[in-house]
Amino acid sequence: MFAKGQTVIQYMEQLAPKHLAYPDDKDRIGLQLGSLQKEIQAILVALDVNDDVVDEAIRVGANLIIAHHAIIFRALKQLNTDTPMGKLYEKLIKNDIAVYIAHTNLDIAEGGMNDWMAEALGIRHTVPIEETQREQLFKLVVFVPKSHAEQVRDAVLGAGAGAIGNYSHCSFNVDGTGTFLPQEGTNPFLGSVGKLEKAEEIRIETIVPQGIRNRVIQSMLKAHPYEEVAYDIYPLDLKGHAFGLGRVGKLEQEQTLTAFAEIVKEKLDVAHVRVVGDPERIIKKAAVIGGSGSRYYPAARFRGADVLVTGDVDYHTAQDALHAGITLIDPGHNAEKIMKVKVAEWMSAILKKNHYETKVIASSVNTEPFHFM
Known part of the structure; x- marks a missing residue:
């Protein structure tokens, strides 16, 4: 089974969350060309996208290129396929190759570009x-019947919530009584339609960083037995982990x-x-x-x-x-090519873990524009 384009990008944005991108509207990240509404047979990871890289993608059967440097920097007023860049866009479109860019978000991300370079250099x-931002923290509060409190708590904390400093799996739990009256058309886990129900419930509170908020909520909803889950999530004045260049x-x-x-x-x-x-x-x-x-x-x-x-x-x-x-x-700028193998290894591992057959290839094309004589 091949991974869908949107699935691949969801994984990529776990490595390089878009919200980490340098706060500058000049940075161009995300899908720049093509469609992600398709199965991805193979991914080519490149530093830059030029004719040689596109030819390589065609040769290896890749229908998605993940690159570090954008191919579209300014708003296009026209798409003239007689120009060098126009011809490049045309080749990509005709061969149904999408291009996705991870730039400063990959630079800033923990376990990303600058960590790879630092690790390589000892x-x-x-x-x-330089700090660019501190991650926004949220408080998640969810109400769970006692019978499923451990299941939901494990799902939420297992998704990454509850980290405070060097402590993980932090939560606060309070016993209480929940009330609800199921209306016509409902299928309540507890109680009967038209009858007021009182249920012994646990109020579970924990901390959720912005970068994993959606993942935590989805894990919580999947583990919760109620068809209508009662939960709150709200921002905190406390700031989380520092990110920077x-x-x-x-x-x-x-x-x-x-x-x-x-x-x-x-x-x-x-x-x-x-x-x-x-x-x-x-x-x-x-x-x-x-x-x-x-x-x-x-x-x-x-x-x-x-x-x-x-x-x-x-x-x-x-x-x-x-x-x-x-x-x-x-x-030189081209030293960033370290990302080709690193992203390819990371993406291959997560696709394999989730039982996808999509191949990931690190580009072998040297895009260094300078020759030293």
Whole structure:
């Protein structure tokens, strides 16, 4: 059985929830082209979408591409298939290939782009370089007959609700009496139509983070015996876990800038890096941010980083960072290609767990536009 397109994207948004995207209306995420109302035989995971990547998708039989970089940046006023991009869109449409983008939401997500890069470079005990948001917390209150309280509580907490700091499965439970009068056309679990019923019930309260709210509610409704479930969910002033761009933490072993640059080359699979700073400087704490993150060097320095690893560093920013006392390593924007294998592995595992036959392939196309001579 192949997974439906919407099912695949529901899984993808567990890894990279859309609400985590950088609060900037210029970011383009989500479905950009095609339809998800179909079975997905194969998924191609790519950093960029160009002609070679689309040809690869056709060759491997993929009818969905999950990419990091958008193919549509601005509102289209026309779709002229004589232009290079128009021809690309035409090829995708004619071959029924949908394109879905996970960009800054994948960067910011825990277990996403910047965590993969930090892990590869041996950066441990990380925190975001710059906080972008704190997850909204909600209080879920549900009323359950005593006979099914444990079943519903297990479903809710098993879906991820009830986390407070380093404690999980937190809930509060109060005995009480519920009343209801089933009307014509109902099929009550307890009581009879037209007769007021009093039931011994448990009021279960717990905390639900925004990112899993829908999943928790669906699990609760599925486990609850009533055909009309009485529950409340409301926002709290308390804020939850912090999310943000980039990662900063201590290296497993301190080393010179030169030695660390060699690790960056090897682990991020790049032939060359540009380095700003004294090659013999000792690096104890490092920061990394995928893509173009050089503007975050002051935040990385404030967090105590000796070096920032990021792409697309311009001349004047390099001068300013050097003057500020932080070193830089630029492996290029294409270093984000680490996401191809990581997303493919993650998606393959969850599809297999749910007994789907949909294949997931990491693109083998090198989309690096620069040649070093």
